[in-house]
Amino acid sequence: MGLTINGLKGRGSFAHGVHPPERKSFAGDQAIEILPSPQKVVIPLLQNVGAPCVPLVKPKQIVSFGEMVGKGKAFVSAPLHAPISGSVQKQAVTNLPNGRHVKAIAIKAEGEQLEGQALWDEIYGGQWPKDNLEQYSPKQITDAIYDAGIVGLGGAAFPTHVKYIPNEKKPLDTILINGCECEPYLTSDYRLMMEAPAPVITGALLAGRATGAENIIIGVEDNKPKAVEVLREAAAGTDIKIAVLKTKYPQGSEKQLITAVLKREVPLGGLPLDVGVAVSNVGTAAAVARAVLRGKPLTHRIVSVTGAGIAKPKNLLVPIGISYGELIEYCGGLKEDAARMISGGPMMGFAFADVNLPVTKGTSGLTVLTQSEIRRAKETSCVRCGRCVDVCPMNLVPTKLALASRHKNVELAKRYKIAACFECGSCAYICPAGIPLVQLIRTGKVLVNKADK
Amino acid sequence: MVKQNKIIEPEATGMLKSKKRGYILQAWLVLTLALCFGASLAGVQLTLGPTIEENKINETRQKVPELVLGAEKAQKIEEQGQALFIEPHTISIEKPGKKISYSVYEARLNEELIGWVLKTAGQGYADKIELLLGLDPQAKTITGLFILEQKETPGLGNKIITEAWRKQFINKDTGRQLIVVKKGTKALNEIDAITGATISSRAVTGLVNTAIGDLKGSLVAKASHNQPTKDE
Amino acid sequence: MAENIKKIKTAPVIHVAPSPHLSSMALTTRRMMIDVVIALIPVVLTALYVFRWYAAKQLFICIASCFAAEMIFMKMRSKAFSLNDYSATVTAIILALSLPGTAPWYVGVIASFVAIGIGKVIFGGVGMNIFNPAMVGRAFVMIAFASAMAASGYEDSASAVDAITQATPMDAFKQTGITTSLSALFWGPTNGSLGETSAFACIIGGLYLCMRRTASWEIPTGVIASVVVFAGIANLVNPQSQWTVLHHLLGGSLLFGAFFIATDPVSSPLTPKGKFIFGIGIGAFIMLLRLFSGYPEGVMFAVLLMNALTPLINRWTVPRALGEQ
Amino acid sequence: MSWVTISLSAGTMVGMAVILSYVLGWANKTFHVEVDPRVEAINNALPGANCGGCGYVGCSEYAEAVVAGEAPVNKCSVGGKSCAAALADVMGIEVKESYPYRPIVHCGAHYDDRLGRNEYYGEKRCLAANLVTDIQGCAYGCLGFGDCQVACNYDAIHVIDGLATVDYEKCIGCGACAKVCPRNIITIVPFKAEKILAVTCSNQDAGKDVMSVCKVGCIGCKACARISDLFKMDENLSKVDYDAYPLECSVELMNAVEKCPRNGIVFVGKPSAKDLAAVADEELPEVVEPDFKTTVDDTKWRG
Amino acid sequence: MSYLIDIILIAVGAALINNFVLYYFVGICPFIGVSRRVDMAFGMGCAVTFVISIAAFLSWTITTYVLMPGAPLSKWIAGFFVPADVAAKIDLTILSYIVYIFAIASSVQFVEMYVRKFYPPLYKSFGVFLPLITTNCAILFACLKIMGNIIGVDNPADAWDLGRSLTLAVFGGVGFTIAIVIMAGIREELDLCDIPKPFQGAAITLVVAGILAMAFMGFTGVDSGLQKALTSQAGASTAENKNADINVGMSKFIIENQPIDENIPKG
Amino acid sequence: MVDQPTPLERFVQGILPENPVYRQLLGLCPTLAVTNGMKAAVTMSCAVAFVLLCANVITSLIRNLLKPHLRIVIFTLTIATFVTIADRFLAAYMYQMSKTLGPYIPLIIVNCIIICRCEVCASKQSVLTAASDALGQSIGFALALSSIAAVREILGTGMFFGWRVLPISWPDWVIMVLPPGAFLTFGILLGTVNWIGSYRSEKSGNR
Secondary structure, three states, X not given: OOOEOOOOOOXXXXXXXXXXXXOOOOOOOOOEEEXXXXXXXXXXXXXXXXXXXXXXXXXXXXXXXXXXXXXXXXXXXXXXXXXXXXXXXXXXXXXXXXXXXXXXXXXXXXXXXXXXXXXXXXXXOOOOOOOOHHXXXXXXHHHHHHHOXXXXXXXXXXXXXXXXXXXXXXXXXXXXXXXXXXXXXXXXXXXXXXXXHHHHHHHHHXXXXXXXXXXXXXXXXXXXXXXXXXXXXXXXXXXXXXEEEOOOEOOOOHHHHHHHHHOOOOOOOOOHHHHOEEEEXXXXXXXXXXXXXXXXXXXXXXXXXXXXXXXXXXXXXXXXXXXXXXXXXXXXXXXXXXXXXXXXXXXXXXXXOOOOOEOOOOOOEEEEEXXXXXXXXXXXXXXXXOHHHHHOOOOOOHHHHHHHHHOOOHHHXXXXXXXXXXXXXXXXXXXXXXXXXXXXXXXXXXXXXXXXX | OOOOOOOOOOOOOOOHHHHHHHHHHHOHHHHHHHHHHHHHHHHHHHXXXXXXXXXXXXXXXXXXXXXXXXXXXXXXXXXXXXXXXXXXXXXXEEEOOEEEEEEEEEEEEOOEEEEEEEEEEEEOOOOEEEXXXXXXXXXXXXXXXXXXXXXXXXXXXHHHHOHHHHHOOOOOEOOXXXXXXXXXXXXXXXXXXXXXXXXXXXXXXXHHHHHHHHHHHHHHHHHHHHHHHHHO | OHHHOOOOOOOOOOEEOOOOOOOOOOOOHHHHHHHHHHHHHHHHHHHHHHHOHHHHHHHHHHHHHHHHHHHHHHHHOOOOXXXXXXXXXXXXXXXXXXXXXXXXXXXXXHHHHHHHHOOOHHHOOOOOOOOOHHHHHHHHHHHHOHHHHOHHHHOOOOOOOHHHHOOOHHHHHHHHOOOOOHHHHHHOOOOOEOOOOOHXXXXXXXXXXXXXXXXXXXXXXXXXXXXXXXXXXXXXXXXOOOOOHHHHHHOOOHHHHHHHHOOOHHHOXXXXXXXXXXXXXXXXXXXXXXXXXXXXXXXXXXXXXXXXXXXXXXXXXXXXXOOOO | OHHHHHHHHHHHHHHHHHHHHHHHHHHHHXXXXXXXXXXXXXXXXXXXXXXXXXXXXXXXXXXXXXXXOOOOOOOOXXXXXXXXXXXXXXXXXXXXXXXXXXXXXXXXXXXXXXXXXXXXXXXXXXHHHOOOOOOOOOOOOXXXXXXXXXXXXXXXXXXXXXXXXXOOOOXXXXXXXXXXXXXXXXXXXXXXXXXXEEEOOOOXXXXXXXXXXXXXXXXXXXXXXXXXXXXXXXXXXXXXXXXXXXXXXXXXXXXXXXXXXXXXXXXXXXXXHHHHHHHHHOOOOOOOOOOOOOOOOOOOOOO | OHHHHHHHHHHHHHHHXXXXXXXXXXXHHHHHHOOOOHHHHXXXXXXXXXXXXXXXXXXXXXXXXXXXXXXHHHHHHHHOOOOHHHHOOOOOHHHXXXXXXXXXXXXXXXXXXXXXXXXXXXXXXOHXXXXXXXXXXXXXXXXXXXXXXXHOOOOHHHOOOHHHHHHHHHHXXXXXXXXXXXHHHHHHHHOOXXXXXXXXXXXXXXXXXXXXXXXXXXXOOHHHHHHHHHHHHOOHHHOOOOOOOOOOXXXXXXXXXXXXOOOOOOO | OOOOOOHHHHHHHHHOOOOOOOOOOOOHHHHHHOOOOHHHXXXXXXHHHHHHHHHHHHHHHOHHHOOHHHHHHHHHHHHHHXXXXXXXXXXXXXXXXXXXXXXXXXXXXXXXXXXXXXXXXXXXXXXXXXXXXXXXXXXXXXXXXXXXXXXXXXXXXOEEOOEEOOOOOOOOOHHHHOHHHHHHHHXXXXXXXXXXXXXXXXXXXXX
């Protein structure tokens, strides 16, 4: 399938990048299954970029499905809602796969739960209008988004209402819906586009309505021809354009996506807002549609449980706060040779080992890799071959950043623009010496932040 | 213990003039020392100066007998207690756009002109090469060559100071340009290059050629000019 | 520390690690070094063909003493000694190929020890060296044993091997104005350092390296481009010269240097732009030294000079990050 | 002739000296720039060799750095100790009667005490490992990769069986270990006695959570706080109030120590009387206050 | 033309071939001390170049007008006391070292004070290096070299003029700057290397300097090569008459029958 | 104030513990420049010793008259004077050596060792101490110079003090008598001295 970008300025691709094995076949053809309602969920109080939430409920309080249980005080935050009906338990703490250690609200299921097909209908099913959206004012839409606690579901978990609130100085002209899913293994967005394209389209239109942007573009990689077909069909009659992009990692990163589609460069340290673009994941768009049209909060999301280390890879609709262990159990458990569990995809996801950790809003998948898939070779000396420079989508010099981090040389790290790195992992993927470049760069960022304080 | 931690305040509320005098006053020790040292240095100069000058001159002068007579003869003469009469000259010649001066030493034995020694210098491989060249009275043949100063590559270019190499120049006819060849001299005007240091060899030969070319005429003229002087 | 970690879970054993969890296993540094060795094979074969046992002896001396040096110095630093990364092998072969076949045995030994000791280990080992180790070793013996390494040191008129009885092409031209035919320069039956005589072998090996992307194509391109330009200018200024641009390109160790020495990733810049500048600089220095300096060849000094400038080139060619103004 | 040379030499020298001192004196006044008098004083106290050995460009830059408080007074190797003393004098750094400051590692769990540990592949440094979850269950405790050991210039802190352990014989209290610890479990406290009490835990979670990740961590039972005022509870964690630390160890305190069900209150340290004297004229290290929170990064990424 | 060639040769020689640091070993202290960061090294290099030019100017002036035998000023002063021919032989070169070091020290201090007062930003960026330079041997070395080329030459016509002296000084400074900036670049890199502990700091710097000196040795002979190339370009008129017999009387000559020194007894 | 070291301490310190070259890295110009032969190195050391001794003694004599802001001027003046004397003396009685050493004799003026000793010791302590300090430092300097010169001369020419010590078949390491050899030799010797120093302090256990 060729690249189609409908007369947009971009080339459908960006400079550098890598081509990791896609391995989408594990769960790609598995229709989304609805996980039975769990006995207990643990909702971490920090699931978004920005300020943590404060619990609104007390222990032993009874909450119902969709009730708001936590709320942040700051502008950049998103409230939390109960994904099941039940009673609040004593305050808990939990680790998150990204290394944070946060407080959480534990809810024990009580009473009747919304389950099965009813749940699907509630969330993605039913009719999603494509017109008459003018009835919603931009303010109404952003308020609904905030109330529903929607964050970017692609993994970054940036509160969506912040992106959509109109900015006098920097008006948006384009809404980019990100359906690239460039991470290997993961298929949750793909399945969503295949099975529920309508809410995605509606959500995109609503986003356009909220921001006043005229262009609405959905970007999909050219390895998902079926999804493109489905989306084209669903978008018929609207102004939405579907851009088919080159399959390359990290096509789904917002800066790379903007370059590939619009040939605009997000300034260093800036946001897509600075070039008049807002980028949202397809899942986010669907959640926006639901929040605005049905007034329902974000309580569930689609997670692909995939990889060679899992017995039966599946795509699941799961409540937020459910533990990874239950997902694994539902998918038949781990195989003998499973070696690493990853929250998210293998390029940017976080490895974890404790199966009690909860799924959060930003969890797009659970990938289980086997011994044979992960690198076992020992780290060797850097010979400055420059491979990492060749692949860095941000055009940085990762080897220098890693060296600077190892030697705690903050000045050097800044000179080589450590802050521009968004940790896509291309450099560490390609590195012939097996140097943990990304980890070193993250360490370097910590050092730089420390030094700046 | 020096009271160095105190900040030096200029004399309190003094007028500008007194302050100015202050600078000098404060420096009285400097002035005294300058006076003493200056005077004593001049004394040193007056005591040692002549010796140094002599060293400088002798450096060249000592080589003159060997260069015009050859090592054996020079020694013989020394043993006999005879001394050469050496008279230094400066000869300037004018080339297009340039005036070049040479130091020339006229060597006489028993009032008889027995040869010339020229001092010349020029670019070698690494740095300046300075050499002395001995010529017979009529400036027809080379009687000796000595390298005064050179910084050629040790092990290669600095072999120009070896006697074995310098010997080649002795008895060469000044009528033709000397040419450096690689191995095995055939013609009379050919000089063997030092293995691996052709540039240094060429540099020396070139200096010799130029010096002879520049001075031959004047030396011949001078020799004949001096002849009558001797007769008188 | 890892062995102390008690495995808490039995099967399956889960471990944790930072992202990314996938890695391209297509290439390792060891593989890159082996690539260089493979690329050097045609050059080594030509050297063996042209110089016979002279080449064999020199290769043996350099490889043996580089290994010995690596072992001794690593022991001094109390680090594990391993030849597994092949870096010592590469240094040894390149060093041997850059020496004259006639050089006495101690030249190879001292060059190897200097290359490994002062060229590499003192900077912290593989990947840390500022200068190309082989060239450090060669420069050391070049200056130390000037008579054995100067142009005339290559010749031995009594030798049974044909090539060694002639003067090296560059020297022959500089001294006597005799030009060597281009075909001889291309195929390699001439005198010179072991590896430099055959332009053909260098190009074959070099192209392999560039195709494998073990060597960046920017560097040889830069070197050749700037040599062409400067040699062209020199020819224009002095049109009578028999030593044309092509002679400059094929003669001497230019191609060997451009493909095998200058492309050493450790001592060359990181970014494509920097690599190109690096190549151009090497070419310019080579021509400067060839035309004006006392040495007939300038590749080694040019590489060392540009190695010294590499940190500055790196500093000045920090690439523009995406979105940077 | 000779007397002319002598007098002319002497005259030239004197003339030169006069001109120079005059011109420079005048310039010094005319071009005078107001500077902190202390800078000038330090400049005068410094040797003026301008050797650059201190890492600064010339003596005056070093003087400015000293006055600005950026540089310690003992950097001048040419001037040596007396110079350092002179600088300290100018700077008015009073050598106070003080207690030696020493680090305390607020974690007591060795490898076997920690639960939920998993094999870890990656950069073996605390700072880097702190960004990866589930290396061990406890998100507060010592990671044991030895960043502090590397940071210590005095070979005074070692990772022993997975836990950073201070060698108080060698420690001089510079605070380098505390600065590098990414989990901030090392604090620098005044040692008012040869041995001092410390709570060897930093975990602020509830007792149940602590028990699930550690065999020895503080469970916030408040047993110690009930016995002695010296222990203050803060977020499920007992802390020693070092400001109120008594010079003599009372029976009450010993009781509190014995009461701790996790044996998490221990005596650490061994600075002798000699130490006390030795540190008298040393620069006081910056006291690093404990900051009990897991310090994972705040890196933002989207995509 | 030949003057220009001369200048070019002096410049190339001072900057590259006989680099002050890597060939003459002068200015080693700042070369090792202030080569930790590139910007500092560059500032140092600029400051040295600046001061070295001033010093060269002063030393040339003082040597020519005061110190050397027969210098106008000392001749004039001595003329009041002794006959003119004696006055012309007054030799004050013994004072040269003291005079140079004082000229350097005071001019440096003066410039420093001046810059500090009137150009604070400039002072910030490179004035701080000025005091460091007073004791920099490179400056005194340049003065001595110039002196050597004024009074050390055999005949007065070869004595360097101001232009040549300044060229030597400026390009000596440029050579110093090149060396120290390269070294600083390398040392920034070395900070990231795993250098054996005993070699950290000065030792590795010296080893690197050794390798640099080896690399710079490649330039040996560039001056003679250049000279040949330039003179042959300058026109065939001055070209050497190759293979021709030596022409006697080709050039006009003047014979000055003048003994070099009368102090030395002849014979 | 800190106690000033005694004359004996000063003397001993200068030789190894505070060796001007290996420990304080002072006076590197001559260390590198004149160490291609033992003769030159020893002559240089003697010249430095002479200047250092005289400067130290004079400074010590007038130490009570020194004004802080003029002290460097006076040191320089004194040093320059004695250097000139040393220079002329060499030129008069060791002409060849003086030519070999060239400008490096006058460059003693800016040799940091001397001004450093004047500052640290002579301007604060008695004549006796200053003199023994000067002697100690000079011996240290001479040791350093001759160690480097020995390595360079033996490897570079196979000779020691002009006497052949290595067989005639020894291939001269010409690089050793050239500038790169100076840097490399000194660098490696310095590293070795550091290594021995750290090894010994490690052994004695006081770090």
